[in-house]
Amino acid sequence: MPTRLLVAHGEGELIFFVARHPRTSDPMMLGRRADSAILEVHRHVPPKAAKASWLVAGLEQVVQDGALYLATPIDPLLLLLPLLERARGGASSLKRESSAGLYKPLSEAFGGDEAGLEQHLTRLSGLSERLRAICDVNDKYGEPMVRLSDPLVLGWLRRKAEAVAAHLRAHAAEQQAAGATAGAAGRAMTQFDCEGDEAGAPAAAAHDAALATACHLVGEYLPDGWAARLCASLDVPEAAEAAAAEETAPPPAASHSSSSESFAPAAKEERRPDKPAAAKKPKVAEPLKKGQKTMGAFFMKKG
Structure with missing residues (x-):
């Protein structure tokens, strides 16, 4: 895997994994720092016209990929919100608390393709307490039962x-x-300056x-x-x-992305097929001159 430059919040090793974006469901690159935080990886690409690379001090090497990768904290509850909303379901089969949904263990909120997200989120310390910010929690059973609360x-x-x-x-x-x-030092107030109630409109x-x-x-x-x-x-x-x-919105000259494709190698430019070589003309044997023999004449048996 090629070397890339990553600026991350906090200290410690990051374990990278891919999960679904809570709004778009597109793959997004995340990183878990031990049991303390989940970080989202963003990728900033310089304009196409600019050729960029990184000279890393201490490593004495040049990083060819000129993109900048930033890892910033993301609330894990944002990642859980669509899963918990799906897990609580609609009306109960017993027709009780149909509008509020059902209590379920947190493990049932994850689908088959979300096992990686479950593995990393459940290792966060204090996740059960944080769930109380958005869920009703029932502690009567061995495993806490949660239900998303609007x-x-x-x-x-x-x-x-x-x-x-x-x-x-x-x-x-x-x-x-x-x-x-910096700009108004020593400048006397004029009739165009807002004062009192007139300054309230821009502030509002x-x-x-x-x-x-x-x-x-x-x-x-x-x-x-x-x-x-x-x-x-x-x-x-x-x-x-x-x-x-x-x-x-980011300017069109630059590109920002948090997709899992951020760590994929840059696509190489498509190489155009070479033009087919022109067909060579067959060589035409020149006629023998008077008295000149062919090569085969030297190997013929003499009579």
């Missing part, structure tokens, strides 16, 4: 979106303060934009229906979330 999931998603929005606002405030210090707009962007970022990992329910619970219009999606 109110718990919605509250959990709201907290995530609000935390992301708070981070975006803090980052925007830091940039604004840095710009004001920035507040709403941060929340819409947060809903979009969280919604990128949600199964069908959950992103719309999250936006509705936070009073974020779908148009605002769609605008945030356009703003956060």
Whole structure:
């Protein structure tokens, strides 16, 4: 396998595996760090016109693959959400608690092709306690029985979106303060500067934009229906979330991917078949000159 440059969060060995994306069901590359965290591997590819490679200090070698691989933490509950939603089913055969679904052991949430995900998630410490954030848990049996709870999931998603929005606002405030210090130092206030209540409208707009962007970022990992329910619970219009999606989309000059194909060798350019060689013309024997003998005449028996 060729050498690649990976920047990962935290320390320790990463065990890579492939799982289904919770929203698109496409294969995605993940890594487990011991029993503490699951990391998602992203791949940033430079523009096609730019030829890039890495010179690794200490190894005294050049990494031919110029892509940058980033491993960032992902909440394992996001990976479990579509599985738990499928496992709880619909109406019970006993017609009891039909709207809430059924309690089942966590092991029954994984299908046949999800054995690898089960192997890695069940090794995480504290997973049972984390499941209480989105599931009703019944501890009366030897193995805890879980059932996905819509109110718990919605509250959990709201907290995530609000935390992301708070981070975006803090980052925007830091940039604004840095710009004001650098560009507005010593400048007298003019009639065009906002003051008092007039400054509230841009601040409110920035507040709403941060929340819409947060809903979009969280919604990128949600199964069908959950992103719309999250936006509705936070009073974020779908148009605002769609605008945030356009703003956060990567530029066309660069490529971002978290697919399992990220670790596949780069495809070689298709080689065009060579043109068939022109047929050679057969050599025509030249006529013998007067007195000239053929080679066969020297091997003939003399009479």
